[in-house]
Amino acid sequence: DADVTQTPRNRITKTGKRIMLECSQTKGHDRMYWYRQDPGLGLRLIYYSFDVKDINKGEISDGYSVSRQAQAKFSLSLESAIPNQTALYFCATSSGTGTNQPQHFGDGTRLSIL
Amino acid sequence: DQQVKQNSPSLSVQEGRISILNCDYTNSMFDYFLWYKKYPAEGPTFLISISSIKDKNEDGRFTVFLNKSAKHLSLHIVPSQPGDSAVYFCAAKSGGSNYKLTFGKGTLLTVNP
Numbered sequence: 001d002a003d004v005t006q007t008p009r010n011r012i013t014k015t016g017k018r019i020m021l022e023c024s025q026t027k028g029h030d031r032m033y034w035y036r037q038d039p040g041l042g043l044r045l046i047y048y049s050f051d052v053k054d055i056n057k058g059e060i061s062d063g064y065s066v067s068r069q070a071q072a073k074f075s076l077s078l079e080s081a082i083p084n085q086t087a088l089y090f091c092a093t094s095s096g097t098g099t100n101q102p103q104h105f106g107d108g109t110r111l112s113i114l
Numbered sequence: 115d116q117q118v119k120q121n122s123p124s125l126s127v128q129e130g131r132i133s134i135l136n137c138d139y140t141n142s143m144f145d146y147f148l149w150y151k152k153y154p155a156e157g158p159t160f161l162i163s164i165s166s167i168k169d170k171n172e173d174g175r176f177t178v179f180l181n182k183s184a185k186h187l188s189l190h191i192v193p194s195q196p197g198d199s200a201v202y203f204c205a206a207k208s209g210g211s212n213y214k215l216t217f218g219k220g221t222l223l224t225v226n227p
Binding site for chain 2: 004
């Protein structure tokens, strides 16, 4: 079983629709992150959370919101989807113990907005 | 402004030879560097990391070298295997308790049998 699970894996929707992407983890990590990847680009941080109800903006948070109601779950919402939000979205987790801990990623959600 | 740069979009090597993937950075506050490997339809998988207080870290076939004065790091894979064919991302973290990674654009490695 995957340690970091993202649902759905693929989603096609229309402009203006509200979309929620879910992430759950069984690693027991405190820290969770949402990234997006566009073709030919690296991953860019959207939001991150270091604890339940702790929310922090990343470098590209406009147009997105997140919710962290439980340690194991971190959801990403697009309130009114637009075509340039078409991308591959990744959730990641890391331990809050120690200074340098690698992040562990889910397998991604491919989102297409028409 | 791209703070982590992987200037080679792709690299092709023969099985059994060495693969060298390069990464340059501009932010002198980066203190921890990581390499991730990504297969199609999967998420990035952590491969190896290095702290800025070291200049080399080795794990099996994978070795990461850090040259702080040149703001350059490299990943060596010896010997390369066809299963190593993937996109490799370099990432960096700046100092402090905040844990945010800055990623390069990735290098597609192809290992030919």
